[in-house]
Amino acid sequence: MLTMLTVECKSASAVAGRLWRSMMGGLIALTVSASMAAETLPMKELAPGVFVFNGVTAEQDAHNRGAISNLGFVVGSRCVAVIDTGGSPAVGAALRETVRQKTALPVCYVINTHVHPDHLLGNQAFVADKPEFVGHAKLPAALAARGRNYIASAERLMGEAGRGLELVAPTRTVSGEDTLDLGGRVLRLRAWPTAHTDNDLTVLDETSGTLFAGDLLFVGHMPVVDGKLLGWIKVNAQLAALDVKRVVSGHGDAGPAWRDAFAKQGNYLQALADQTRAAIKAGRKLAQAADEVARDQVGDWELADLFHKRNVTAAYAELEWED
Amino acid sequence: MSISRRLAFLLAGFLWVAGVQAADDGSDTAIWGKVKTLLVGDRPVIDDTAGSVIELEAPVRAEDAAVVPLAVRTKQQPGGVHVSKVHLVIDENPSPIGGTFTFSPIAGRADIETRVRIEAYSWVRALAETSDGKVYMARRYVKASGGCSAPAGKDQEEAMARLGKMKLKLDDDAVAGQPSAAQLMISHPNSSGLAMDQLTRLYVPPHFVRRVEVSYAGEPVMTADVDFSISENPNFRFWFVPKGEGELKAVIVDSKDLKFESAVAIRPGMKGGS
Numbered sequence: 082m083l084t085m086l087t088v089e090c091k092s093a094s095a096v097a098g099r100l101w102r103s104m105m106g107g108l109i110a111l112t113v114s115a116s117m118a119a120e121t122l123p124m125k126e127l128a129p130g131v132f133v134f135n136g137v138t139a140e141q142d143a144h145n146r147g148a149i150s151n152l153g154f155v156v157g158s159r160c161v162a163v164i165d166t167g168g169s170p171a172v173g174a175a176l177r178e179t180v181r182q183k184t185a186l187p188v189c190y191v192i193n194t195h196v197h198p199d200h201l202l203g204n205q206a207f208v209a210d211k212p213e214f215v216g217h218a219k220l221p222a223a224l225a226a227r228g229r230n231y232i233a234s235a236e237r238l239m240g241e242a243g244r245g246l247e248l249v250a251p252t253r254t255v256s257g258e259d260t261l262d263l264g265g266r267v268l269r270l271r272a273w274p275t276a277h278t279d280n281d282l283t284v285l286d287e288t289s290g291t292l293f294a295g296d297l298l299f300v301g302h303m304p305v306v307d308g309k310l311l312g313w314i315k316v317n318a319q320l321a322a323l324d325v326k327r328v329v330s331g332h333g334d335a336g337p338a339w340r341d342a343f344a345k346q347g348n349y350l351q352a353l354a355d356q357t358r359a360a361i362k363a364g365r366k367l368a369q370a371a372d373e374v375a376r377d378q379v380g381d382w383e384l385a386d387l388f389h390k391r392n393v394t395a396a397y398a399e400l401e402w403e404d
Numbered sequence: 405m406s407i408s409r410r411l412a413f414l415l416a417g418f419l420w421v422a423g424v425q426a427a428d429d430g431s432d433t434a435i436w437g438k439v440k441t442l443l444v445g446d447r448p449v450i451d452d453t454a455g456s457v458i459e460l461e462a463p464v465r466a467e468d469a470a471v472v473p474l475a476v477r478t479k480q481q482p483g484g485v486h487v488s489k490v491h492l493v494i495d496e497n498p499s500p501i502g503g504t505f506t507f508s509p510i511a512g513r514a515d516i517e518t519r520v521r522i523e524a525y526s527w528v529r530a531l532a533e534t535s536d537g538k539v540y541m542a543r544r545y546v547k548a549s550g551g552c553s554a555p556a557g558k559d560q561e562e563a564m565a566r567l568g569k570m571k572l573k574l575d576d577d578a579v580a581g582q583p584s585a586a587q588l589m590i591s592h593p594n595s596s597g598l599a600m601d602q603l604t605r606l607y608v609p610p611h612f613v614r615r616v617e618v619s620y621a622g623e624p625v626m627t628a629d630v631d632f633s634i635s636e637n638p639n640f641r642f643w644f645v646p647k648g649e650g651e652l653k654a655v656i657v658d659s660k661d662l663k664f665e666s667a668v669a670i671r672p673g674m675k676g677g678s
Contacts, residue, residue, distance in 0.1 A: 197552040198552060199552065219561075222560070222598065222608070223556070225598040225608075226554070226556035226557070226560075226595075226598055227554035227556045230469075230523065230554040230555065230556070231554065233523075233524060234524070234548065237524075237525075237548075275558075275559045275561075275562070278558075279558065279559050279560075279561070305552065307552065307553070307558060308558055308559060309558065309559055309562070364575065366473070366517070366641075367471075367473045367519065368461070368463065368473040368475070371463075371467060371473075390467040391467040391468045391549065391553065393467075394467050394468040394471050394473075395468055395471065395558065398471050398519070398558075398635070398636075398637065399558075401589065402566075402571075402589070402591065402637070
C-alpha cells in the first residue's frame, strides 16, 4: 500500500491508471517492503541540487493520497528548502524521506506556494526538522478561512490518509519579494497579486534558473480559478516573459515547452473571461452560464468535468462587478 | 401462475420496496428536526415533491462551494392564498438557516434567487409559508465540490475595498401591473469570521449582511433576514409589480450595523439600472 507512490503513471484513462497503480502497488509492495524501510517519492534531478516529483493528474483519493501536485526541493551547501509538501502527511513523510536519502543537510525552509491542500497538507511531516515555514503574507488568513473545511473533506476524499491532519501555518511570510540563502545558493521568492489564489508565491533558484511556479502554471490539468481571473491573466503574461531556464508547474510537466504551456493557459483564461463577459451582457444567469460558457475549451484539458463549471462560476461572480 | 406473471409480481414487489426506500432518503436529519421546530413550530411541513407550491433549483454538485446558485420559485394558489414567507435551510452549514424572506403582495411573486456557501454534502431546503398558515417544502441534495474548494471568500481585501457598493437593476423593461424581476448586488465580504488559530494568531470577527429591505414607491416589497451562509458579495433576484413612477429602493444593514442603500427610479416602459 505505502509503495504505491513510487509508481508513476501517465495513463490517459484515470480508471485504467488507478487499476494499474493498484496492481503495481501490490507487486512492488512485496518486493520493496523487504528492502526499504520507509517510503520515498520518485524524483527527477532537473539540475544539480534541484529535485522534482510530478504528481498524478487526478483529484485526491485514497489511492493517490493527495500526491497529485508537483513537489520539489533545492539543496544548498548549508541546508535544504522544500517547495510544497503534498496532499497528506503520508506524502509529506515520503518527501522528507526522499530528501534524507539525497542529502544529510538539514531542511531549513519549507515553502508553500499557496493554500490549496494538495500543496500543504504534508507540512506536518517536517515539523520535527524545525524549519521556517514560508508563505505569502495572505496565506495565514486563507488557511484560517479554509483549513477547517480542508480537514473535514480530507477524510471523505482520501480515507485513512486524510486522518490525523494538523495545519501548519507559515512562520515567515512574504509580501513583495524576499530571498532565502541555502549556502552558496539563493532562492528568490515573489508574492503575487491575486491570481490562482490570493496567496500565490513563486520560488526562483538563481543558480539553476529554475522557477517553481506553483499553481500559477497548470499543464494538462485544467487551470483552477480560485482567486481572480483578470489578475491571473496579467500574472500569466508576466511569468511567460520571465528570463528563466525552466519552470516547474504546480500540476503536469511541460518540460522545455513551458512558454507554450503559459500561452495555452493564457488562452483558456482569456476565453473564460471573454465568454463569461458575453454571457453576463446577454443576461444569462449564473447557473445558465456555468452550463454554457466556453464549452469549446474543455476538450483541451484533463479534469475539465471537475473544474470547468467551477471556473465559470468564479469568473461570473468576479466579472459581474465590472462596468 | 405463469412465469411472466410471477415476474410481474416480483417486479411489482421490487418496485414497492424501491418506492419505500426512495421516500426514506436520509433527508430527515437531526439538524432539520431542530431547525423545523425553530422556524415553524408544531405546524406540519408538507413535502412538496410535486412542486405544486414551491420549487427549488440547485445544482447536483456545488461546483464552487463558495458560490452555489439557488433559485426558489413559488406558484400562485387558488382562492387568493399566497406565499408570504420563504426560508432557506442548508442542513450541514455552521448556521443552517441561510435566510428568511418575507414578501408583501406587491412583490407579485414570492420568488427569490441567491447564492450560498455550502460546507459539505448537504440537504438544501426551501420552505414556503402560505397566507392560510400552511408550510410547504422543496428540497435538493447538493454534493460538495472538490478538495481545493472551500466556502470562503476569494479576495476579502477586494470585497472590503468596495464595501457597501451596490447595484440594483431590472432584468427587463418595467411593465405596469406585470411582475418584474430585479437584481440586487452588494459588495460585502459577508464573512463568518476567522477563528482564532494558535499558530496564526488570527482573529477576524464575523461581518455579514444581516438584513435587506426592498421597497417600491415607499411600500415594502421584500425583506430578507440573512447571514454568512449567503456568498461573499450577496446577490438577490426578486420580483415586484410596478404600477407607476416610483423609486425601487434597497436598504442593507450588516452585522456591524453599517447601513447602505441604493435606489433606482422606475418608470414603466423604461429599463432601470444603477
